Amino acid sequence: MISRVIAMQRLVLLSLAILAKFSFGNPLSTDDALASFSLESEDLRVELVAAEPDIVDPVALCFDRKGRLYVVESRGYPHPVRGELPKAKLGRIARLEDADGDGRFEKRTEFARGLTFPNGIMPWKKGFFVTDAPDLLYLEDVDGDGVADKREVVLTGFFTNSSSEQLRVASPTLGPDGWIYLTSGLAGGKVISPKHPERPPVEARKNDWRFHPETLVVESLPSTGQVGQAFDREGRRFVCDNRKPLRWAVFGPGALEKNPNLSGVPPMMDLAEAGLATPLFPLAPDTTAASYIPKLMQKPHAGSFTSSCGLCFFTGDALPRHRGSFFICEPAQNLVHCRSIVETKDKFSSKASSEGREFLASPDQWFRPVFAANGPDGALYLCDMYRKYIDHPNYLPPEAAASLDFEAGKKRGRIWRVSSRREAKPAPWHKSKGVALAIDKALKGGGLSELAVLAGESGSNQWFRAALFSSFPGRARELVEQFPDSASPALLEQSAKILTKEQPAGKMPSVIHELWDKKKGWGFAQRVAFLLGLPENLRKPYQQEIQPKALAVSLDVKLPVSDRLSAIRLLVLSTRSKLLVLLRPSEPDEIREAAIRSLASTNDPVLGKKL
Structure with a gap:
């Protein structure tokens, strides 16, 4: 017991020493920053890919076919005027090359400049799509000098009137269907393509977007993501925003409109609960915005997600244990978190890759990871804005914002590579066998009989129920007749509600009577649930019968x-x-x-x- 106490005292002293060296005052050199990292396991290693002055304020990156690195720089962040674009366009895109093959990308070419707040980039054909609200741009180096001499506005009309430039269209990502998906940044738009002036604008409030790269047809989506999105191996799309680190965008355009009697369905499923139910283990001092806002001080955000962004589904082999996992950046708390899928017959969720510690964390307050990406070498690449304060001043009380130096670090930035020293067989890909598979089958229009059987296993999941009823509008009675007797009470209650809307009012008493007699295998819980889904006047004849029970x-x-x-x-x-x-x-x-x-x-x- 005494030895454990001594060990704990030593750990506390060591932690204080680390904090004293790394957490306060001046920024660290790249060598000291590297030494500050605490990793999930001893086999992991972090290497510097690029740093200031070669890059400044990196917020997104991608590679071209030749392995060159393109880095988006948001040099104008933060802009304190709400809903107004700055006159000076400081945003840039740098092309970096590893000229000598040592792993450091030290050769810089200014690929593009004169951008407002660029925040996303994706290779396409010979160039790149770049999000820079209000525009989506296509940039291409035509003459081969490393500078984009072709600049086209592909789409425009994305809103810029939100509370800060954090809330902008972002994260261009190619989907398995050949469309390119964009997160809304929790902002909306009236989007048009200048190449197609004959088309009316597509309007949305906070919805995500997708567009076809050949036809430039654009659609709004039911989901809302901020910065970062990813597709897994089975084509499912995931987004994140601030307090919500991992969200499955279950429904695509028009899916929930197929059944007019279906309402109140959340379009996204959270795979990690917001708040302290999904704990984080930061090492740096608390600089989250909530710590400066009086009404939130009694509900601190430190130790839980508050700035999740830069979501990445990892597909590389250089981190073999983490293949198939999701990486989520949490810049406000100076860490990178990792989660993997957990699936049962009725629940689709996730778990942290380790207990009690993060995949990567630092006591250095300036370490601000904002974007994660797969590299061509199978490693994980991270954009580190390297700022003393990362939250936008618009989200703090004026007196607090005035006391903080939001300019500190504006000429800094780092790119890090994370890999494993250990050679191992990569983790097997997650293959859905539970509720996610059932939802996919329902959305793709599987047979009614097959899905009715699956409902016996997955019916307690509200997204499965929504997918089921959206695929079979007007057929609630058929579904109820084929549901197994052990069907989830939640499924039967919702079935009764939809059945009431589908059937003519005069026919409902006989329909209920027939089902009540036919489903003799229903237990008490199933009968109660079915009655609870009915209006009181239709429930009454059966309600009195089972009052004693x-x-x-x-x-x-x-x-x-x-x-x-x-x-x-x-x-x-x-x-x-x-x-x-x-x-x-x-x-x-x-x-x-x-x-x-x-x-x-x-x-x-x-x-x-x-x-």
């Missing part, structure tokens, strides 16, 4: 909480007074809250006094 289930502490909650919802007014016993402290919070709501809805003054 509903009350018994409500009060039975041995049963699952979900079953008891459904039973409480089904109780009629005359029975609810019996729920007073559920207010005892030993009951789960959800049960007590449900009982209070049920009792309060009676409007009984006697019960009110007892409450």
